Amino acid sequence: MFGTTSTRRTLRVDWRASVSLVGTVIKYLSVALLAPMLVALYYGEDVGVFGISILVTIFVGFALERLDTDPDLGAREAFLMVSLTWLSVTVVGAIPYVLAGWGTASTLADPVNALFESMSGFTTTGATVMGEISFERHSHALLLWRQLTQWLGGMGIVVLAVAILPELSVGGAQLMDAEAPGPGIEKLTPRIAETARALWLAYIGLTVLEFLLLFGLNQLGYAPNMGLYNAVAHPLTTMPTGGFSPEARSIEAFSAAVQWVVIPFMVAAGTNFALIWRAINGEPLVFFEDSEFRFYTGVMAALTAVIAGLLFAGLGPGFAELPTNVPAIDGSVERSLRHAAFQVTSIVTTTGYASMDFNTWSDAAKYVLLFGMFVGGSAGSTGGAIKVVRCLVIVKSLRRELFTTIHPEAVSPVRLGGRTIDERAIRGIYAFTLLYLVIFFVSVGVVFVDAARVGYDLTALEAMSAVAATLGNVGPGFGVVGPMNGYTDFPWTSRAYMILLMWAGRLEILPVFVLLTRAYWRS
Amino acid sequence: MFGTTSTRRTLRVDWRASVSLVGTVIKYLSVALLAPMLVALYYGEDVGVFGISILVTIFVGFALERLDTDPDLGAREAFLMVSLTWLSVTVVGAIPYVLAGWGTASTLADPVNALFESMSGFTTTGATVMGEISFERHSHALLLWRQLTQWLGGMGIVVLAVAILPELSVGGAQLMDAEAPGPGIEKLTPRIAETARALWLAYIGLTVLEFLLLFGLNQLGYAPNMGLYNAVAHPLTTMPTGGFSPEARSIEAFSAAVQWVVIPFMVAAGTNFALIWRAINGEPLVFFEDSEFRFYTGVMAALTAVIAGLLFAGLGPGFAELPTNVPAIDGSVERSLRHAAFQVTSIVTTTGYASMDFNTWSDAAKYVLLFGMFVGGSAGSTGGAIKVVRCLVIVKSLRRELFTTIHPEAVSPVRLGGRTIDERAIRGIYAFTLLYLVIFFVSVGVVFVDAARVGYDLTALEAMSAVAATLGNVGPGFGVVGPMNGYTDFPWTSRAYMILLMWAGRLEILPVFVLLTRAYWRS
Ligand SMILES: [K+]
C-alpha cells in the first residue's frame, strides 16, 4: 500500500492517486446507506432521502476512482488520502441530513449544521447540532444513519491507528503498533490487511455482544425502553467511542443495569484492540502485563474515586438533582459510584455518553472531567484526544528529565513494556502533545472572540470544554454544550471552526496540518 | 563557584556547603531590614518589629554560615542552595509580618499568611493575603518592607537567570545566556560576578530612572498622589516584575500619565537585561536584531490589539465601569488602548499591576489574559512563567516537526538568532513546558478539591487563574483572586500549597523537584 522509495517522497504529491482511493471509500459508503434505507422502508418513512444519497454517492465514488486506475501511495499521498477521506465522507454523509432538513424548521436545514453532524459522526465525536432529538422531529432512518456514521468512522480509525499512522510516524504513533498481533506489522499490504481484519473482527464481535446483553436485559425486564432499535443503535456508538444516542437524554434514559453494562464496553472501546484480540485468542493475562492498559485503568480509577467522593459527600451542588429513575437516597454509594464511574469512563475514553446531566455538578467535579478530556483512549483503540500511551511516555520521560538534571552525563533511555523508546519517537510525542495544547489554548481564544463578535455570552468552562470536546472527539462539554444540550447556539463561524477541530483532532492533527505547509506541496 | 568535577556529581549532596551559603545570603538580608527600620523611625512607627527581625536574621545567618567555612558547590549543592535560599529568606522575611500582626485582627496574625506574603514578595509574585491594604491597617515601614522583598527577590532572580540556571541546564536554560555581554559567560567566578554586577547596574539604573520620572510627574502636577513614598515604592516592584503596591487599587489609583510611564518599565523588566546592558553601551539596535525580543513584543502587541478591540467595541461588559479618574467617553481609543496595553504588559511580563479592575471584563478578555499568564518574561529578565524564549523555541521546533513529518530523512536543526540549538536543549524545553502544564492542570484539581472540602465555591476561571498566577509568579488572577482582591479566602491548605507553587515556579521548577527524587539524595 505504501511505496517505500524515498525518491517518491521528494516529489510533489500525486493527488490523483489519493483522490482515487478516496473515491473507492466513498463507493463503499453507498452500501452502508442501504441500511437506513431499509429502516425507512420498515417504518414507512421517506425512502427518497436515502435513495438520492445512494445515487450521488455511487456517482461521486466512481468518478473519483477513475482519476487513477492504479493508485500508488507514498507517505505524502497517504497524508492527503487520510485527510481527504474524512472530509469527503463527511460531505457525502451530510446529504441525508440536508435532504431531510430541506424546507423544514429543523436545524439541519442549515448546511453548516448538516456538515457538523456528519463530521461529528465520522470522527466519532458525538457533538450535536440536531436540536431536539426525538422520533417526532427526526425519522428512525435518519437517527440510525447518525449512529451508523460513528460505527463506520470507528472502523476507519482502527485502520488508521494500527496501519497508517504508525507507518507515517505521526507524533510517536509508531509506538502504537507495539502490541499488534503476530510478529508486528510489516510494510506489506497482506499483513496490514490481515491485522485490520483481526481488529475489525474484535470490533464487530464486541458490538454484537453489547447488543445481545442490552437486548437480553430488555427481554428479562431490566431495561423496559431498551427495545430492538435502541439495542442496535447504542452498540453502534459505544464501540467507536462515538456517543450519539437516539435518546435526547443519552444513557440517563435507561436503567441502572443498562448503565453498568455500558461501562465495560466503553472501557473496551478505549483499549488497544490488539490486546483484546490477543486476550480472545488465549492470552487473557495480557491486560495485566500491558503498562498502557494499567495506566489507562489507573487514571480512570483515580478520577472515579475523586468524583465519587465529591458526589457522595454531596459536594457537587447538583447531587440532589440526580435522576430518579432508580430509587436511591442522597449520598448513596451505588449512585455516587455509578455516575462517577460512568462519566469518567465516558469522558476519558472520549465516548461522550451521559448517565445524568453532569452540568448540575460543581465546577470542581466538572474540572476533573475536563482534565479527563485530554487523556483520551489507548493506542490502537477508537478513543481520541492525546491518548494514554503519549501521557504515559511523557510521565516517564519527565521522570527521566529529573534524573538527568542531577546526572547530566547519564544515558537513561525511556522504557515502555520492556522496550527502549527511540528518542525521535519521544520528541514526536512531546511535539504532538504541545501542538495539541497550543491548538487548544488558541482555539479557545478564537471561539471566545467569535462569540463576543455576535454578543453570545460564554463562560471560560463552556468555551474550554467545547474546544476540548471537539478537538479530542469527546462530544459533550459543559454549560451550553452540556450532555443534554448541543452546539447549535454557537455562531456559524465557530461551528465551522469546530468542524475543522474534529477533523484535525481525529486524524492526530499532523496529517491535516502538514497540508497547510509549503514544504508539503513544493519541494 | 561551581566545582566542575564530574566525580563530585556522583557523590551525595554536601548539604553543609549549601546551607552555609544560604547563611551568607540571610546575613545580608539583615542589612536590607535597616531600610524599613529607618522608615519606621521617620514615621514614628513601631521600630521594634524591625529591630527584633534584624537581630534574629543576623543570628541565623552567622549560625548557618559557620556550618562550612570553605563551601564548595557542585551542581547538586547548587540545586539545594537555590531552593533553600528562597525558602529560608521567606521564613526570615516573614518575621516582620508575624511581629506586626501579633495579637491584632490583621490577617498576618496567621503565620501561613505571613509566609505567603513573604514568599510572594521574594518570588516577585505579588499575590497578597494582607487583607485591606492601607496605611490605617499597616505601617509605612511594613508596606515598604513588602515592596523591598520584591526588589531584593528580583536581584536574586537576575543572578539565578544569567549565572546559576544556565550552568545547571535547567529546562533549556542554557539558552538564556545567549545574549550575555562580552564573549559569553565562562565557568569562572570572576566572569559570573562581573556579569551579575553589570546586570544589577542596569536593574538599579532603571529603578532610579522610573523613580525620577514618577516623582517628576508628581512635581509637574500630572500625578497628584505620586508623592515621595509612592514614587519610591513603585519602581521597587516594577523592575522585579513584582506587582505589589501600597495602594489598595494598584495603579488604578494614579493618573493616565503614570500608567503610560509604567508600561515601558514593565516591558523593560521583562526584557533580557543583557540586551538592555548592551543597548546602554552603544548598541541600541540590539533590540531589533534579537529574535526573542521581537517575539516578546509581538505577542504583547497582538494580545493588546485583541483586548483593545474587545474594550473599544464595548464587548467587555464591564467597559462602562471603567475608572473615571480620567474623563473619557465609552469607546474611547485612548482608554481602550491604555488599559489593554497596560494589562497585557502587566500580565505577560508577570508584573501583576492593574490599571483597572479587569474582573469587570468579559470572560473572553479574561481568557486572553489567562493565556498571557503562561508566556512570561524573556530569558535573563525578572519575569516568570514559561518564558518567551521557550515559547519561541517550541513554535520553531513544532514547525520543524511538521517539516520532518513530510521529510523524515531531512536533518533540520532549529535555529535561534543564527545559532543552532542543541537537541538536548530542545528536549529540556519541551520537558520543562510539559512539566509546567502538568503541574498547572493537577494543581487546579488540587485547589478545586481542597475548596470543595471546606465548601468554598470556586469557578473554573478563578481556580485556574489562581494557580497560573502563583505558579507563574504573576500575582493577581480573576474573581476572588482579582487585582483588587486577594488569596485570603482560600483554605489554609490551599494557601500553603500555593506557597510551594510560587517557590517552585520562581526557581524554574526543577531545582525544587529534583530534591523530591531519590536519585538526588542517594546514588
Ligand atoms: K465521542
Ligand SMILES: [K+]
Ligand atoms: K508578579
